[in-house]
Amino acid sequence: MKHTLAVLVHNHPGVLTRVAGLFSRRGYNIESLTVGVTENPEFSRMTIVVDGDDQVIEQVTKQLNKLIDVIKISDITNEEAVERELILVKVRANPEVRGEIMQIVEIFRARIVDIGRRSLIIEATGDENKIKAIESSLRPFGIMELVRTGKIAMVRGTKDKG
């Protein structure tokens, strides 16, 4: 089963290597890993999607916790969370199909961010399902290039008591 881990780390050089290296040498399978600095520039937040059973996830968490630069790990798989991915798709778009593509873009509330003579670049954000859907809708026109970020996620609301 896929688990989503939110990992708060020190924003030090080499932290990504430490985390990614831990996964590879222990044989854990990373589905996706995104990282970026947080509201406090001292820290970065990683969103890691990892595939494995409960025992694997427990080991991943425990081993990650041993890294000095890892401050906190939350398994947010079963939390109410907002999840997003970003996709950029360069799609073949001769004048006769442009209208159709623009309709699809409209339906998915995506955006056209570049227009070429025979191509369009479309930007979309959304959860995994939406990203998959837009990709498959555009595929018949001919995808020339595609780039996706991994997933980022944030738990909804606040956990503060009172």
Next chain:
Amino acid sequence: MKMTGAQILIECLKREGVEVIFGYPGGAVLTIYDELYRADIKHVLTRHEQGAAHAADGYARVTGRPGVCITTSGPGATNAVTGIATAYMDSVPLIVITGQVAVGFLGRDSFQEADITGITLPITKHNYLVKRVEDLSRVVKEAFYIATTGRPGPVVIDLPKDVTNQECEFNYPETVNLRGYRVLKSVNALQVTQAARAIMAAERPVIYAGGGVVISGAHQELWELAERRQIPVTTTLMGLGAFPTAHPLSLGMLGMHGTRYANYAVSDCDCLIAIGARFDDRVTGRIEDFAPKAQVIHIDVDPAEIGKNVSAHIPIVGDVKQVLTELLRRLDTCAGETPWVRQIKEWKETYPLTYERSGELIKPQYVVEQICEVTNGEAIITTEVGQNQMWAAQYYKFKQPRTMVTSGGLGTMGFGFPAAIGAQIGCPEAVVFDIAGDGSFQMNSQELATAVEYKLPVKVAILNNQYLGMVRQWQEFFYGGRYSYSDISCAPDFVKLAEAYGAVGLRATRPDEVRPVLEQAMAVKDRPVIIDFVVDRTENVCPMVPPGGSLTNMMGG
């Protein structure tokens, strides 16, 4: 006061109470060595950086204090990698200071540049590349704290040459502030109570004690637990010394080359109390068959060890000494000898460790037994890796913790001799014996020069069978006797080799010569002694659990 990076480093080491550094100079650490020249810290010059790392490791294992070594950049640092990995696998507190090319030369494939923080990432508890002299004192403080607390381990500090030249105001931090690293202070009382209940209810309990008992200094608590509840104790290779081998409740070592009675006891027990041990594959054999009837209590300072290989019914995370102290408060005394202890005694009588005592050839086990006798079981034993290591584990009767110094996790050939040098420096009064194989000894025999230079009376007992013995044994058992490249009979004359370095060289070729040469060796107090024991070439380590087999299915012995 303004100080250079090199001065800061030396000052920090002094404040951490470092008395001895093992190392080897080179271009990138010349500024540090220039400072060392006048510092009142002893420096031991080894003849190879691997030797320096193992010596610092041996020093740490016998003293319980962190070992420190220095290497230069590039090849100096990479030569230490085996030593770092060895310390990592056995949870040894080690501070490795590596020189690095100047900051401006980093990443340009400069002369003698190697990305040592990258290289040692998977084999250190943590590592640092110090790019600013202002960070140095904090880094050293953190490094010692990380290396010595919780589950100990090696920490590398990579120090670019220009950082050692630059100046800044020296401030040594009083405290360490690491948000991502917390040492557990308390123990979960509920889990300890659960464990106590399980132990009281058990009819056939067994303690499986590992290196964590030694590291934590919990041998007395272990003894108390065993005696109070009449629980037989088996130890891992790393746990040897945590419980006296001669104690009636001792089962010796378990696992691949463990005793039959230890493996039978573990396979039949209804409660397994794993203390500071990590269920290594050499211990468990086929994991599905390991302690199949037991409720498992697992005590370890490292939460990641719990459930890694074997799932525990009652996990307790915490320092072993602290947990055992808490546990003992909840346990009353078990009256008299239990049927289980009687059963163990019976197994011990029926299946003792034994070997065929032939008249003509020296049996390696006999050499180990005789070393144990002449040293009264009170020596510090270091070992190389392979058959010599297993015979030392089986036939030396350890009495005290920190007297068995061996590369358990990584299985590093060439470890024992430099580790013996470090051990002898850490414990100058102790008798230090390296039980060696001819193959392993040749991996770091250059350290003879170090031992001679520092007048260290380290004794090396080479169990010389002119084979890579354990390789040969596996080839005999599992490869149809095809001894592919395990014959190393083309070897130096070890007596002459010793003499060439200025050490004492002795040889025994017949059983009746063993004791006299050992006594001769014991009398030497001012230099190393190499004893070449020409032993039975074909002797095997028994019993043996075939790799991946179940503990009850042992060959030989």
